Amino acid sequence: MTVHPFIEAEKRAGHSVKRACELLKVSRAAYYHRRTAAPSPRAVRDAELTEQITQAHRASRGSYGAPRIHAVLVRGGARVGRRRTARLMRRAGLAGRHRRRGHRTTVADPRAANRPDLVERDFGPGPSVSGARWCGDITYLATGEGWLFLATVIDIATRKVVGWATADHLRTSLVADALRDAVRRQRPQRGTIFHSDRGCQYTSRELAVLADGFGIRLSVGRTGQCWDNALAESFFATLKSDLGADRPWPTRAAAHAEVFEWIEGWYNIRRLHSSLGYRTPVEYEAALAA
Numbered sequence: 033m034t035v036h037p038f039i040e041a042e043k044r045a046g047h048s049v050k051r052a053c054e055l056l057k058v059s060r061a062a063y064y065h066r067r068t069a070a071p072s073p074r075a076v077r078d079a080e081l082t083e084q085i086t087q088a089h090r091a092s093r094g095s096y097g098a099p100r101i102h103a104v105l106v107r108g109g110a111r112v113g114r115r116r117t118a119r120l121m122r123r124a125g126l127a128g129r130h131r132r133r134g135h136r137t138t139v140a141d142p143r144a145a146n147r148p149d150l151v152e153r154d155f156g157p158g159p160s161v162s163g164a165r166w167c168g169d170i171t172y173l174a175t176g177e178g179w180l181f182l183a184t185v186i187d188i189a190t191r192k193v194v195g196w197a198t199a200d201h202l203r204t205s206l207v208a209d210a211l212r213d214a215v216r217r218q219r220p221q222r223g224t225i226f227h228s229d230r231g232c233q234y235t236s237r238e239l240a241v242l243a244d245g246f247g248i249r250l251s252v253g254r255t256g257q258c259w260d261n262a263l264a265e266s267f268f269a270t271l272k273s274d275l276g277a278d279r280p281w282p283t284r285a286a287a288h289a290e291v292f293e294w295i296e297g298w299y300n301i302r303r304l305h306s307s308l309g310y311r312t313p314v315e316y317e318a319a320l321a322a
Contacts, residue, residue, distance in 0.1 A: 081105070081112055082120050089126045093298070095274040097121075097128025103310035129273040147235065150251035151227045155188055155263040157307050159320060164224040165189065168210060169264035170202065170231065171272070173287045174280040180287045183207045183233075185214035185226070186267055189320065191305050192313035193267075193295050194218050198288050204233045208242050215246050222247030229253050229261045271299075 088104040089096055096104070098118035105112050121127065151165060165188040173180045183206045185195035195214025199206045211226065226243060228234035230252050243250050253260025271277070275294060281287035301314045308316045 078120060081110065081116070082124050084108070084110065085117065085120055085126065086124060089121070092303075093274055095129045096304075099306060100128070100304050100310065101126075103304050107310070129276075147250055147252045149227075149253055149260065150225045150249060151188070151253075151260075153260060153262065157191065157305075157316065158189055160189065164218075164220050165227065166194065166214065166220075166224065167227040167261060167264045168207065168234075169228060169261055169268065170207065170233065171268040173272075173277055173291070175284045175287050176280055176282045177284050180281075180284040181206060182268075182291060183210040184264065184267065185210050186264060187218075187313075187317075188227075188263060190313045190317040191263075191267075191308060192300050192317055196291075196295060198284075198291065200284060202233065204236045204238045207233045208239055211239070211242060211246070211248070215248075220246070220248065223249060225249050225251050227251040227253070227261065228264070271295075274298075 084105060085101055088101050092100070092104075098114060098121055101121060102112065102114040102117040105117065151167070154160075155167070166185050167188055168183060168185045170181055170183045173182060178200065180198055180200065181202055182198050183196065184193055186192065187194050194217055195210045195212070197206055197209035197213060199209070207228075214220075224247070226248050228251070233239065234250070234252060240250060271291075271294065275290060281290065299313070301312055303312060304310045305313065305316075311319070
């Protein structure tokens, strides 16, 4: 604890501590107790928790706010409330990153075949009576060589990225490669739903033939309705926030490498999701399988 600076200055100048205390209406007993007292147990515990909070915030790449930091502490066995966690984060100058709304990268094809919406904004985690459900979308990342486009396939039940691909173009082969990656990894049952927006890549005949060969049913939301594919859009907002994508990578290869490390080394296996009860996609997937 600190003592009053005026009293300390008076003491160093050789003046009377008694007189200084009288001027400030502070008892000498209180002054000497405050000057020599050891930190309180709560102050010691706050210091310990602040160190744990700082480590958890650093491990999250600076992306976690108070709710997820609190979840990390509780998972580690700490007995601490969320408000105390938030207070200690503010005191330490720590905060999570906020999502930024991005631009759309898909353009609807007015000549595309009309497909149904088999998801109807039901993006809740957990098993579905209709079987496995996936969703996907495309986003862009700025590099010194131009745009790098990223297509993903996400398991709606677990939030796990089950397939993804990057390219320097927006042709249908980009989303086709992401879907092939998901099928190779997951070996889905026939009838699995793959939901997307009405971008021309997702409504193309090329993708329809590929999906039919895998036994996958294509589903699309309405034109211009971002909430019809909310989970995919939310994922991209998280990715860009965590990676700090407001600054360009020097090359497309560098951006691809960082996306790979973030998805495979962080998001799927370590990042806690509030919608999954602050578990990771891999943990939740294992719980559903059990």
